Amino acid sequence: MVGYFGSQLGEDPSLLPSTFIDKPFPEIAASPLKQDKPGLATSDLVGGVHVVNVWASWCIPCRAEHPLINRLAADANIPVHGLNYKDTREAAIAWLDELGDPYARIGFDDTGRVGIDLGVYGVPETYIIGPDGHIRFKRVGPITPQIMQEDIMPLIKELQQ
Amino acid sequence: MKPVFFALVGVFLFSMFDPSVAVQPDEKLEDPAMEARAREISKDLRCLVCQNQSIDDSDAELARDLRLLVRERLVEGDSNDQVFDFVVARYGDYVLLKPPIKSSTYVLWFAPFVLLLIAGTAIIFWLRAKAREHATALATQATGLSAEEEAQLSALLKDEKNGSPDKAGNE
Numbered sequence: 001m002v003g004y005f006g007s008q009l010g011e012d013p014s015l016l017p018s019t020f021i022d023k024p025f026p027e028i029a030a031s032p033l034k035q036d037k038p039g040l041a042t043s044d045l046v047g048g049v050h051v052v053n054v055w056a057s058w059c060i061p062c063r064a065e066h067p068l069i070n071r072l073a074a075d076a077n078i079p080v081h082g083l084n085y086k087d088t089r090e091a092a093i094a095w096l097d098e099l100g101d102p103y104a105r106i107g108f109d110d111t112g113r114v115g116i117d118l119g120v121y122g123v124p125e126t127y128i129i130g131p132d133g134h135i136r137f138k139r140v141g142p143i144t145p146q147i148m149q150e151d152i153m154p155l156i157k158e159l160q161q
Numbered sequence: 162m163k164p165v166f167f168a169l170v171g172v173f174l175f176s177m178f179d180p181s182v183a184v185q186p187d188e189k190l191e192d193p194a195m196e197a198r199a200r201e202i203s204k205d206l207r208c209l210v211c212q213n214q215s216i217d218d219s220d221a222e223l224a225r226d227l228r229l230l231v232r233e234r235l236v237e238g239d240s241n242d243q244v245f246d247f248v249v250a251r252y253g254d255y256v257l258l259k260p261p262i263k264s265s266t267y268v269l270w271f272a273p274f275v276l277l278l279i280a281g282t283a284i285i286f287w288l289r290a291k292a293r294e295h296a297t298a299l300a301t302q303a304t305g306l307s308a309e310e311e312a313q314l315s316a317l318l319k320d321e322k323n324g325s326p327d328k329a330g331n332e
Contacts, residue, residue, distance in 0.1 A: 016209065016252065016253060016255055017253065019251060026251075116226060116230060116251060119252050119253075121209035121210065
């Protein structure tokens with residue numbers, strides 16, 4: 001028992017694992033945030049590795065992680081999509097204008113219903129989807145350099161083989 | 162004094178109402194039976210933002226979203242179980258405030274009883290050992306004196322009672 005409790009030291013017990021790990025990405029369809037960029041649907045997540053990043057303009061950790069999302073889109077050479085969660089179009093677009101828009105597609109989920117179908121319970125959350133359309137990784141909370149280095153980049157490389 | 166008294170009465174009466182309900186009037190269903198079902202289901206769903214509250218109690222936005230979702234599913238004709246399944250499919254068993262009994266939760270449910278059993282057995286053994294120890298101690302005490310010393314002791318005690326002098330002439 002001591003061993004079990006000891007192994008959990010340093011783990012955050014409030015983080016929920018995704019119920020969709022290794023399962024197909026749930027069927028969603030989110031309308032476009034911007035006029036000049038398409039919205040996000042599950043049928044778009046084919047033909048390679050995809051990343052879906054759930055964010056909002058009112059979310060401070062989203063702001064903190066965004067440079068890493070920008071870098072990921074630039075370095076990893078895979079599509080990074082955004083899902084704008086419970087936000088307004090104006091605020092979201094202004095936020096992207098300020099911080100940069102690395103997204104290939106952005107879905108607009110103002111009611112949060114799309115998020116619920118994905119098991120989103122807070123922002124930011126980030127999913128990595130394999131070439132078979134299955135969710136291989138979910139991060140609840142902001143991406144950190146450590147997670148990028150230890151979890152995300154290695155997984156993307158592995159999935160691309 | 163009187164205003165204080167009335168204030169206290171007011172607080173008491175107010176507290177008779179459930180103060181922790183977070184359901185807003187605009188969320189409520191028109192059908193009271195269905196609304197009652199929605200409340201029952203909500204009380205057993207965990208708010209994932211404030212994880213010790215149900216979505217019925219929590220003021221978090223996600224709680225409101227889930228409350229509306231529950232009502233929507235009921236209006237669509239889902240049974241209570243179907244609503245639970247819908248939410249669990251998306252968030253996992255942790256969203257249920259009553260953890261289900263299945264192979265992955267046997268430890269959670271039964272460990273306290275098993276531990277109690279182990280502890281209880283250990284205590285019984287320990288008490289038995291203590292009792293044996295005590296009996297041994299008493300037995301040792303009883304034979305601490307030899308038969309002769311036992312006789313001398315009772316003789317001395319008898320003498321003291323009668324007040325007669327011992328060999329040294331003391332009383």
